[in-house]
Amino acid sequence: GEDVEQSLFLSVREGDSSVINCTYTDSSSTYLYWYKQEPGAGLQLLTYIFSNMDMKQDQRLTVLLNKKDKHLSLRIADTQTGDSAIYFCAESRYNTDKLIFGTGTRLQVFP
Amino acid sequence: DSGVTQTPKHLITATGQRVTLRCSPRSGDLSVYWYQQSLDQGLQFLIQYYNGEERAKGNILERFSAQQFPDLHSELNLSSLELGDSALYFCASSVALGTGDNEQFFGPGTRLTVL
Numbered sequence: 001g002e003d004v005e006q007s008l009f010l011s012v013r014e015g016d017s018s019v020i021n022c023t024y025t026d027s028s029s030t031y032l033y034w035y036k037q038e039p040g041a042g043l044q045l046l047t048y049i050f051s052n053m054d055m056k057q058d059q060r061l062t063v064l065l066n067k068k069d070k071h072l073s074l075r076i077a078d079t080q081t082g083d084s085a086i087y088f089c090a091e092s093r094y095n096t097d098k099l100i101f102g103t104g105t106r107l108q109v110f111p
Numbered sequence: 112d113s114g115v116t117q118t119p120k121h122l123i124t125a126t127g128q129r130v131t132l133r134c135s136p137r138s139g140d141l142s143v144y145w146y147q148q149s150l151d152q153g154l155q156f157l158i159q160y161y162n163g164e165e166r167a168k169g170n171i172l173e174r175f176s177a178q179q180f181p182d183l184h185s186e187l188n189l190s191s192l193e194l195g196d197s198a199l200y201f202c203a204s205s206v207a208l209g210t211g212d213n214e215q216f217f218g219p220g221t222r223l224t225v226l
Binding site: 035040041042043044045048088096097098099100101102103104 | 142159
């Protein structure tokens, strides 16, 4: 199937780390992505990881991929109020360009 | 600013009507994608065009159609509108095809409300 699942909400204190999780079902996923959507705005690509990698770090963002469990996570270090948004994981599969998006996780950062 | 523009930003119309959403991709991008974001269905891929030709189709209703013009802008036509078509419609563009790290840049979306 094409299901990509995420938990709906995450609330963290400013300065703490946030971990947003995603599970997918199709083992033919080639690339996995994290997008951020702020209110009234489009989707902004934060980072992506190729399916043969386990981890990717990009400044405050760390992506972990467990291909055996089909589990993807995004860790945001030192979370700031400006990180409050909806975060979507997405996957692309071999020989197709379309993105299959998860259900989105709303991250709320409080002072 | 992603470089992808969409017009109009908001559209309010009645059931049974027909609307056209417009997208201008980033300069140099040949591939255009349309996605629909609704409360019921989440973010869903509708259709993709590459250099004027339809490349892939997703969950696009028969009442909806799209095209990409020689100047690479794209239009999404929605007809016989129903209340359930109310959603945010995103356009995205990318340079080429399916290289995997082929980043899709998203426009700000058109919010369609069907009354």
